[in-house]
Amino acid sequence: MSYVLGHHQYGKAEVRVVRVFRETRESRHDIVDYNVSVTLSGDFDDAHLSGDQTKVLTTDACKNTVNAFAKSAGEAVRTPEAFALALADHFVDDVPQVTTAMIKVEAYAWERIGDHPHAFRHRGDHVRTVTVRRGEGPATVVSGVRDYVLLKTTDSEFHGFYQDAYTTLQPTDDRVMATSVTAQWAHGSAQDTDWDTSYAAVLDALTTAFADSYSYALQQTIWEMGQRALDAASGVAEIRMSCPNKHHFVVDLSPFGLENHQEVFHADDRPYGLIEATVQRSADVDLSAAYDPGQAWS
Incomplete structure (x- = not known):
């Protein structure tokens, strides 16, 4: 009996990354706190059908990309939507075998304590959410709570x-x-x-x-x-x-x-x-x- 491989995807789930925006130790700092999940689809059939990993971008590399982009993506990191868009564009545009990337971000809110330049407290129990999906066409963005x-x-x-x-x-x-x-x-x-x-x-x-x-x-x-x-x-x-x-x-x-x-x-x-x-x-x-x-x- 012959079988057919259906839809498949993989990635790295729940990469916890905190980015502090600071010029010096004494300057006024800002902070973002994210939980990022990366899901990739594309030309990965051989990994399932024959165990050939030639085209598989490792999930560890997905995690490293999230951490690296938390620094290199600059101002885009300040909002979860812009950060997710930057990641999705990278995976689709720069990894040839990836045809679709879905980036999910949970953003945890912190607020400054008074006017202190670098002290914060957690704000509320609700979570800001983002899902960005990028394929051949323009990316779609879904924000949420x-x-x-x-x-x-x-x-x-x-x-x-x-x-x-x-x-x-x-x-x-x-x-x-x-x-x-x-x-x-x-x-x-x-x-x-x-x-x-x-x-x-x-x-x-x-x-x-x-x-x-x-x-x-x-x-x-x-x-x-x-x-x-x-x-x-x-x-x-x-x-x-x-x-x-x-x-x-x-x-x-x-x-x-x-x-x-x-x-x-x-x-x-x-x-x-x-x-x-x-x-x-x-x-x-x-x-x-x-x-x-x-x-x-x-």
Whole structure:
């Protein structure tokens, strides 16, 4: 029986690199903190079919490239999108057997302590994410955020839902709504984008839309958040959001002779409802290939 080798890829996962921008020990320093994964596709059939490694760029070389580019790519290193683009261009343009490179970056945020020139503290638990895919054509860029926890204590309802023989959930017109947002947004073009400004605009739009929009369901809130994000960043073609419902249940305090008017809750982490949706400028453009297959959904 004869078999056919299907799609295959390889690379180096989770290269942790921290870059300090400094002129002297005493000067004002800046810092970026990245977790970089490189995935390569191309003319590597022989490595699988016959064990011939002639065309295989080692995964150790991928790691070394990330570290070297953290120095040699200059100002591009300051934003994860620009850094990922520089790496993707190198692997596709400079390694002949590579036809497609996917670079994934997680960026961990640090902020300066006061106005100290070289002391920082970690900022927040959410993670900025980037996926850059470069093949024969122009690179695609998907920015994102993961583990972005949002909560509001009222202005959220959930009622009027379909009920069957297994429905026990009681309708409510006042509840805590909380979620941990994973969002990815695809840019229409990778040219002349101020990545930090665009990221900040989308994150602010998601945040304010969650806070300001009266919610009849998490689904409707996602729709409001997506629209607000597209309004805030003209270069974004679509945004995909995955939002677990972080349930907060009112605790029954009646055994203790106490009333509980939406004041004391039990936060339950599982099981949870998972709501996902895409908000697009146009349904005519298919950007599914741009996303990280480990996070994207369809």
